[in-house]
Amino acid sequence: MKLPKKVTIKEVGPRDGLQNEPQQVGTENKAAWINRLSESGLSYIEVTSFVHPKWIPQLADAADVLSSIKRKPGITYAALVPNRQGLKRALESNVDEVSVFMSASEAHNKNNINKTIAETLPVLQEVVSEAKAAGKTVRGYLSTVIACPYEGAVPPEQVKKVAAQLFNMGIDELSLGETIGVAVPTEVERLLEVLLPEFAADRLAMHFHDTRGTALANISKSLEMGITTFDSALGGLGGCPYAKGASGNAATEDLLYMLDAMGIETGVRMEGLIEAGELMESILGKPLNSRQMDIYRRVEKE
Amino acid sequence: MKLPKKVTIKEVGPRDGLQNEPQQVGTENKAAWINRLSESGLSYIEVTSFVHPKWIPQLADAADVLSSIKRKPGITYAALVPNRQGLKRALESNVDEVSVFMSASEAHNKNNINKTIAETLPVLQEVVSEAKAAGKTVRGYLSTVIACPYEGAVPPEQVKKVAAQLFNMGIDELSLGETIGVAVPTEVERLLEVLLPEFAADRLAMHFHDTRGTALANISKSLEMGITTFDSALGGLGGCPYAKGASGNAATEDLLYMLDAMGIETGVRMEGLIEAGELMESILGKPLNSRQMDIYRRVEKE
Numbered sequence: 001m002k003l004p005k006k007v008t009i010k011e012v013g014p015r016d017g018l019q020n021e022p023q024q025v026g027t028e029n030k031a032a033w034i035n036r037l038s039e040s041g042l043s044y045i046e047v048t049s050f051v052h053p054k055w056i057p058q059l060a061d062a063a064d065v066l067s068s069i070k071r072k073p074g075i076t077y078a079a080l081v082p083n084r085q086g087l088k089r090a091l092e093s094n095v096d097e098v099s100v101f102m103s104a105s106e107a108h109n110k111n112n113i114n115k116t117i118a119e120t121l122p123v124l125q126e127v128v129s130e131a132k133a134a135g136k137t138v139r140g141y142l143s144t145v146i147a148c149p150y151e152g153a154v155p156p157e158q159v160k161k162v163a164a165q166l167f168n169m170g171i172d173e174l175s176l177g178e179t180i181g182v183a184v185p186t187e188v189e190r191l192l193e194v195l196l197p198e199f200a201a202d203r204l205a206m207h208f209h210d211t212r213g214t215a216l217a218n219i220s221k222s223l224e225m226g227i228t229t230f231d232s233a234l235g236g237l238g239g240c241p242y243a244k245g246a247s248g249n250a251a252t253e254d255l256l257y258m259l260d261a262m263g264i265e266t267g268v269r270m271e272g273l274i275e276a277g278e279l280m281e282s283i284l285g286k287p288l289n290s291r292q293m294d295i296y297r298r299v300e301k302e
Numbered sequence: 303m304k305l306p307k308k309v310t311i312k313e314v315g316p317r318d319g320l321q322n323e324p325q326q327v328g329t330e331n332k333a334a335w336i337n338r339l340s341e342s343g344l345s346y347i348e349v350t351s352f353v354h355p356k357w358i359p360q361l362a363d364a365a366d367v368l369s370s371i372k373r374k375p376g377i378t379y380a381a382l383v384p385n386r387q388g389l390k391r392a393l394e395s396n397v398d399e400v401s402v403f404m405s406a407s408e409a410h411n412k413n414n415i416n417k418t419i420a421e422t423l424p425v426l427q428e429v430v431s432e433a434k435a436a437g438k439t440v441r442g443y444l445s446t447v448i449a450c451p452y453e454g455a456v457p458p459e460q461v462k463k464v465a466a467q468l469f470n471m472g473i474d475e476l477s478l479g480e481t482i483g484v485a486v487p488t489e490v491e492r493l494l495e496v497l498l499p500e501f502a503a504d505r506l507a508m509h510f511h512d513t514r515g516t517a518l519a520n521i522s523k524s525l526e527m528g529i530t531t532f533d534s535a536l537g538g539l540g541g542c543p544y545a546k547g548a549s550g551n552a553a554t555e556d557l558l559y560m561l562d563a564m565g566i567e568t569g570v571r572m573e574g575l576i577e578a579g580e581l582m583e584s585i586l587g588k589p590l591n592s593r594q595m596d597i598y599r600r601v602e603k604e
Binding site: 185 | 518
């Protein structure tokens with residue numbers, strides 16, 4: 001296997017994880033958790049979202065979170081923004097990077113943003129241009145890159161088309177979201193075979209959900225294809241709140257285990273992640289859903 | 303990805319799963335479960351072990367299980383045997399295939415069988431010869447093929463050496479056991495690169511535990527290397543009984559999901575596995591540990 005020497009793990013738990021948690025986590029607890037994450041060696045943490053609180057009440061305290069955390073030099077603290085209003089709030093909070101988002105499939109885009117893809121593009125263009133003018137880097141999130149919950153399989157050519165439109169806007173990096181966690185390595189390979197001739201591997205990130213247990217298999221295939229940036233959430237946060245054990249994002253600590261064992265450098269310390277995981281378990285009052293946390297709890301017991 | 307068109311899934315839950323379950327499952331329940339598994343399209347079920355009941359009380363009813371199940375034509379019903387005494391009992395129960403077992407690492411072999419590797423070989427040779435003379439096919443299990451809990455990393459050359467000795471005895475197939483669930487795809491590739499020039503891919507099976515969530519990633523890599531037989535246990539049974547969620551074997555239904563999505567034929571029906579999983583959940587009185595069962599429970603709830 002030809003693998004990259006270094007990989008960047010982008011921690012999305014405070015945003016993509018907590019926005020799907022049924023329970024409210026207080027601002028102080030969020031800040032304490034993010035501070036703990038900052039001590040683990042992570043270089044990127046997506047801390048919150050400036051989406052209207054009506055849509056995601058769990059993240060209504062976006063500005064307070066950003067003013068409460070202790071920013072560690074060298075770490076990029078990012079936030080999601082849906083539109084210019086969101087961007088304005090994000091800039092007031094002085095985030096390091098903003099993320100814009102849309103879907104590769106019409107039905108999911110419509111359902112999630114209440115706009116067609118064509119209607120979404122100019123809105124994002126404004127955000128990207130203003131953010132760049134304000135000196136910020138911009139990340140794009142593209143959802144449903146393998147499959148859409150409403151339309152089924154999404155053709156790689158469709159993903160390429162929307163990805164090109166996002167890069168043309170001026171985004172610095174595109175995170176390809178496998179939103180519903182159905183993908184297998186063959187599909188990841190097919191997608192990347194279409195995208196990689198068009199876009200540099202170091203400007204793409206893969207964002208897998210582990211709903212069917214295939215996240216690490218998909219990441220392994222992505223690594224072989226040359227991808228060097230992966231999104232994940234501590235403790236696999238971000239699962240469906242209605243199903244015990246239904247996993248959400250790839251768990252950061254399980255991803256780190258695999259990368260470490262593959263001899264790939266990340267700069268992240270497992271011990272630091274476990275400490276952040278312990279804190280989050282005590283905040284949520286329940287065990288996090290990852291193999292490394294399971295193992296840690298077992299060892300503690302013995 | 304160059305993948306095989308067809309794969310054989312060997313269900314080891316009734317043996318490798320139940321031998322690690324802290325609770326006793328009655329003979330009638332085992333038989334009902336195995337009968338349900340027989341209806342799912344599986345072609346191979348390892349139903350029990352003729353190891354001395356002192357060591358594995360959970361499987362003390364080996365003969366009763368074999369006489370209680372309804373054998374479906376076309377399915378191989380196999381059992382583990384440690385020695386000639388075990389083989390005698392297995393032959394009296396008219397199993398279709400017997401499995402012998404040992405470890406690639408000295409320390410694990412000693413700990414598990416209380417013999418050195420050199421002392422184990424003649425014992426297995428007797429079993430293999432007698433089983434073959436009785437007209438049975440014989441499967442070999444080789445444990446700790448990537449790592450040993452006592453010795454750490456196990457060199458692929460050591461695995462090759464013991465594997466050759468087992469094939470020289472006359473075994474028909476060798477199952478390579480990643481006993482402690484630490485492997486990542488790079489290590490699987492390194493092992494198979496050493497073994498495949500020596501042994502035909504269709505005489506090797508991979509047996510992964512999912513302790514660190516890497517089982518499907520390892521299976522995906524094995525498929526690319528040409529392996530067409532995989533061991534798994536329904537519901538990921540076989541985990542450490544002391545840790546909630548600490549997974550054991552690769553879960554059959556999660557493996558099937560990936561193979562189905564890759565377009566690989568197995569003959570196994572997901573619905574049949576889910577039905578067998580439901581039965582086992584009611585027998586054990588607890589949820590099984592697989593993503594497909596999680597998803598099934600969630601859908602049921604909605």
